[in-house]
Each structure stands twice: as structure tokens, then as C-alpha cells.
Amino acid sequence: MAKTAAKKPSKSTKREFARKTAVPAGRDRAGGGPVAAPRGKLERVKVPAPAAAPRPDSEGKYVYCIVRSEEPLSFGPLGLGQEPADVHTVHYRDIAAVVSNTPMVVQDPTRENVLAHQRVNETVMQKHTVIPMSFGTVFKTHDDIIELLRSAYDAFSDVLSKMKDKFEFGLKVLWDRDQIVREIEDEDEDIRRLKSEISSQKGSTYFARMQYGRLIDAALQSRSERYVAGIFNALRDVSVASRSNKPIGDRMIMNAAFLVARDKEQAFDSRVKEIGQQYEKLTFKYTGPWPPYNFVNIRLKLERAH
């Protein structure tokens, strides 16, 4: 493929060049390729779209995730693009990249694109352990994907083993701050006294208000810590690992991700529901299963050979 670069007439644009070289490269390896015809011997194959032949502008390959598989896989027309692109695999040894053909452009994280990225990951992870790619990774050719898999083989293989049969679940916990403040005022005598001082006092209430603010903040902080610690503890024995991200906004007190083994999913699920009943004043936003985004971070760089 590389050799054609020199041969092309110079007036040919890069785009045209890519179109001519990249597409055939995608076809000849790994059997399936973009023209994944229905093949009886494949396992786990949803019937591919019959009209999945590469369109002329499908030049690059968008990568969704890495899986372990020696068999070509096809997931149907689920990928990025107005007409969802056919999702298939490119293989190196026993690992594979889940890809679809895409125009050779930097993809914007629009709603449609981001949800398509997620949709593919969701579908693949139903039957495979995945290492998710972050959004927007496009390679030019089939061989470039193989180069990616080859270069990072040890990392991918190791992480695939570590993540085997594990999912991520998200748990965000929110509270109604005003309601909690009222509760604190009811329960804490000092705070109650200050509050009535502020409302009855004729002169300056500056110091009383300062002190009130400080006490309320401290009480909120310690209450939130107590809740969060309680929730983490309750989920400890049904999860493999957990991560605590920064809460977003005023109402959120916990923004966590849990890594859960496939066979503990039910147990985790019921535990979350129990917690929800136990902490009835809190609001829980529970999502998943996700690919293990919060538990894997592999950074890749490009180095130019001299």
C-alpha cells in the first residue's frame, strides 16, 4: 500500500489517493472485511446487512473497541454515519479491533456520533469482553489497524485478561440540599440557636451569619461523607473495584463507577436497590452495563521513524 504513494500522479488529491488504496486493503484480509457476506460457520454473527459493500467515500476505519477473538465477527449496520456503517473486525493474532468504514475525516462528537460509538460498544460487550476506545479514533487503512494491534498487543492482551467478564456500572447520588439543611437545622442545637439569633437580631448579623454558614457547610460535608462511605461499603463485596469521580454540580454527592463481574451483576443490582430504599432521601442515578471506561486507561502515541 505504501508503495502506491510514489506512483500516483501528483495531481491526485490525498483524498482520492486514500480512496483507491485503503478500500482494497480492507477487503483482502481477515476474510470478513467490509463486504461481510453471511457465513454459516461464524458464531455470534447477526445477519449482516446485504448491502454493506464499501461506498466510495468509505476510506478510513473508525475503531470502537478491542476484543479477544480469532474468528472474524460481524455486528451489522450499527456504526457511525447517516447510513449506519457495517461493523466488523480486523485481526492480529488472537485479538481484534471492532471497526467500521468511515470517511477519512476527524469525527465530531455530535450526539449521533457519540451514541453510535456507544451503541456499538454495547452490542459487542453483550458477548465479548471489550477494551473501549475513546471517541474519534480513525485509521487510514486496514494495515494501520493491524499495526495498532501489533504495537499494543501486550497491553491489550493483558488488559483483556484483567477485564474478562467484567462490566462497569455508574452510580451518581444526588441530594436535595435545602431539605438536608432544614434537617440539620432541626437536629443541631447550635445551628438552630444561630438561626433564630439572625432572624430576631436588630443590629448587624454579620458574625452570626458567617458562623451559621460555616457550621452548615461542615455539617453538609460530614453528612455527605457519611452517606458516600456507607454506599461504597455496601457495594464493596459485590464489586471488583470502584472509582470515585468528581461530583458534578451542587446536588451531586457521589459520582462513582463500579467494576462488576458478570456473575455478580444480579447481586450488585439488588444491592443498589436495597441502598436506594435505605437512603430514601437521596436520588440515585444508576446506569450500565458499560464497557470498563473508568477502569482502563491506555495512552497511545505516535512516533516517527527516522
Added chain:
Amino acid sequence: MSDRMIVERATHASLIDVLDRVLDKGVVIDAWVRVSLAGIDLMTLQARIFVASIETYLKQADSVARSGRIAS
């Protein structure tokens, strides 16, 4: 909110939850590489991809004592 509501798992991920994950987590390729990959052919340039760092998080969050307010 004070009703005893059963916590339900959201079946459809919200865009925010997805964005929270897909933009900079998982396998991340340098932003400039992402851009330059769109214009070059690795083979032609004899460019090489390498793993700059690899981390997996397989422990329980140690934030229990310090609450979820601390970013990790």
C-alpha cells in the same frame, strides 16, 4: 423524592453519561495523532504507534474516608 422509590437502572444511557466516558477514557490516542492520522498513512511515513502508558484500576476507591468529593 421522599417516596420509597425503587432505584431503576437506566436502560438508555444519557448523552452526558456517554460523553463522560468516551471522550478521554479507555484507549486514548493523542489528540494531535488523531488529527494527523486522518491525513497520513502510517506505512508511508514509517510512523510507529507505541503505548505511552497503561493503567488499570482494580482496587476499591480509597475515597471512603474522604468522600466522593475528591477527584481521583
